[in-house]
Amino acid sequence: MQKWYEKYPVFKSKDLYLAGSSFAGHFVPNLANALLDDNKQSKQSKFNLKGLVLGNPMLRKKLDDIAKIDFFFSREMINSSLYNEIKKECNAIDENNYLSSIKTTWSAKCKNLVFEADLAAFKTDAHNYSPQKLFDVFRPPCAKTEQDLNLGKQVPIVSTEVDMCHPLRVQFYFNLPEVQKAFHGNQTNLSYRWKGCFM
Structure with a gap:
């Protein structure tokens, strides 16, 4: 990025926003941190970093799965009884589970409760359920x-x-x-x- 700013100096004074989706939940914050570190260490290069934008970021698979349930509950898409049962049954978090390709190991009861939450949140049944609805909750x-x-x-x-x-x-x-x-x-x-x- 320093080389890019050297080639296009007109952008150096502009506000900088970093954005990405999915696995960018890992590399966008890391890049932002590197730029801020560079700002502290260098007197010449200053990155005018103003913010981050993350769309449906992949952070840690199990945390992301549970965050979906938290979101459903916060929007009153599922009731407190189902929410509390899921939180109790699906409480194990594997902090090393970074990739969406890694299969999340949930108990059978947890899987059933989460599927029940998906159906309840979108007021549908198993026959009409489509995971794409997760991207269009409103x-x-x-x-x-x-x-x-x-x-x-x-x-x-x-x-x-x-x-x-x-x-x-x-x-x-x-x-x-x-x-x-x-x-x-x-x-x-x-x-x-x-x-x-x-x-």
């Missing part, structure tokens, strides 16, 4: 399909706000002709629709 769940999107039934919703409960929303959005035109996509007029690389 909006009602979608009942529409990609076909409804393609037929234009949900275009206003998708074009005016993020529709997090529809798993193919990005695929739909990037196939809208006005969107492709705006970012100069599909310049060769492909005969097939653009498709995302993961579900």
Whole structure:
């Protein structure tokens, strides 16, 4: 970053915000700490760090899982009885569990209680449960399909706000002709629709 500031000195006096999502919950705070340490040690380089932005950060897997339950309870999405039972049953925290790929070891009872909390929080049943709803807790769940999107039934919703409960929303959005035109996509007029690389 010092080299970058040397190359683009106009940015040196600007406010600096560090941002990231997911695993950035680890490296963004560490980078911020390194920059602040550098500010203390160096008389030449001063990073004008003003803040951090972390979106759905991965901190420690078990802590993150329990934080979801705390959030549900704070928003009155689950009752105190279920909340207290989960806190009692799921109280073990493995401080070394940093990666989302590491399987969290919960008791069967804890897993069942957490799943019950997900269902209660989103007022749904196991058949209609979708983990994507976790990213959209303040909006009602979608009942529409990609076909409804393609037929234009949900275009206003998708074009005016993020529709997090529809798993193919990005695929739909990037196939809208006005969107492709705006970012100069599909310049060769492909005969097939653009498709995302993961579900």
